[in-house]
Amino acid sequence: MPAERVLPAVRLRAARLGWTCLLAALLSGCASGSGAEPIYQGSDAPGPSASTEPAAGISPSAAPADGTLAGTDPAGTDSAGTDPAGTDPADGAPGAPASGPAALPAVTYAGDEVTGLGVPWSIAVLPDGTLLFSDRETGDIMRAAADGTSLVGTLPDAAEASGEGGLLGLAVAGDFSDNPAVYAYYTSSGDNRVVRMSYEDNALGEPEEILTGIPKGNIHNGGRIAFGPDSRLYIGTGDAGNGSNAQDPESLGGKVLRLAPDGTVPTDNPTPGSPVYSRGHRNVQGLAWDSEERLWATEFGPEVDDELNLVVPGSNYGWPDVTGAPGRQGFVDAQVAWPSTATSSPSGMAIIDDTAYIGGLRGQRLWQVPLVGGQAGRPVSHFDGEFGRLRDVAEGSDGLLVVTNEGDGGARILRATLD
Numbered sequence: 001m002p003a004e005r006v007l008p009a010v011r012l013r014a015a016r017l018g019w020t021c022l023l024a025a026l027l028s029g030c031a032s033g034s035g036a037e038p039i040y041q042g043s044d045a046p047g048p049s050a051s052t053e054p055a056a057g058i059s060p061s062a063a064p065a066d067g068t069l070a071g072t073d074p075a076g077t078d079s080a081g082t083d084p085a086g087t088d089p090a091d092g093a094p095g096a097p098a099s100g101p102a103a104l105p106a107v108t109y110a111g112d113e114v115t116g117l118g119v120p121w122s123i124a125v126l127p128d129g130t131l132l133f134s135d136r137e138t139g140d141i142m143r144a145a146a147d148g149t150s151l152v153g154t155l156p157d158a159a160e161a162s163g164e165g166g167l168l169g170l171a172v173a174g175d176f177s178d179n180p181a182v183y184a185y186y187t188s189s190g191d192n193r194v195v196r197m198s199y200e201d202n203a204l205g206e207p208e209e210i211l212t213g214i215p216k217g218n219i220h221n222g223g224r225i226a227f228g229p230d231s232r233l234y235i236g237t238g239d240a241g242n243g244s245n246a247q248d249p250e251s252l253g254g255k256v257l258r259l260a261p262d263g264t265v266p267t268d269n270p271t272p273g274s275p276v277y278s279r280g281h282r283n284v285q286g287l288a289w290d291s292e293e294r295l296w297a298t299e300f301g302p303e304v305d306d307e308l309n310l311v312v313p314g315s316n317y318g319w320p321d322v323t324g325a326p327g328r329q330g331f332v333d334a335q336v337a338w339p340s341t342a343t344s345s346p347s348g349m350a351i352i353d354d355t356a357y358i359g360g361l362r363g364q365r366l367w368q369v370p371l372v373g374g375q376a377g378r379p380v381s382h383f384d385g386e387f388g389r390l391r392d393v394a395e396g397s398d399g400l401l402v403v404t405n406e407g408d409g410g411a412r413i414l415r416a417t418l419d
Ligand SMILES: [Ca+2]
Pocket: 280, 307, 317, 318, 319, 322, 323, 324, 332, 333, 334
């Protein structure tokens, strides 16, 4: 199944190379075009893109040539990679809009929403604007609203987790107003799991198991959960420190999973009866959808090749066999591969107006990535080092909400406007 899904994409990209090379050859000769990895030809779309990215922290020397923008804009060749679709309107890319590139919104820090936090990991925004956020170490789920901040519930066994585990992702469904419930992903004594709790009068009910048996480890526990535009619950997991989990179709580790809100497996999942939606992931901590309802996911790489992936159901994203965008048959290349985890470690992500906003942990910066027609453009960074590690990003009532992750009371949720 993966091969069937992947090959058409490769063909599409190969078709674009004609355009790419025509343009790129004028600039730099379409260097690797005839090699085994035609896919990210356009990445070197060289000069122009680099010019948009002086502050991004992608090492300038590495940026153009090493696949930083892996496959980001095979069609692109365009400046900033923002215009892949625009350059190849005839390529038949599904859903590719004909609109051209637009300047990326300016991102401006606009104050703190909540301060003095412990180890916040995830935020969920309720329809009335109330914020819920999790604390990884205490297992607390807190509420922040105009009338103050309060505790709405605790998952005590999450607090016993060690390493990177604990209370991780939170999510609320689109029908929250009719069926108020909060979903949480946490590390228990024996596994990682997803539970649902009713939410009434600013308090959570007893947790009900939605999915159990996700492998746990000291590292790579994944943990992001989000409801898609299809009202399904998507779950980003990690390999729990064992790379083979990611390729094992029977393991829930190293996957993007998809479930109905009640925990049952949707009949239209790629593999009947399996929650596995895509595999070959190392540690997924960001999930969000663009305007065409395409799912994007971030994951941590091993020192190199932090990734932003366009998730195609049933596909294989390579870990642990490959990382980044090597163009290996049977694996889907990352659309963005940051050459060093020192500049990224991409965690939570929000997509607003087809621009992704990604919190960088080790990189201590907010990455902004244009997404056009299912292709990522060149990342631009903001807040480099200003607020420490950035753990999660969500869309707020007026721009972004960003969770910082300094620990020891130094963490906060800040606001940023997009203009
Ligand atoms: Ca990968």
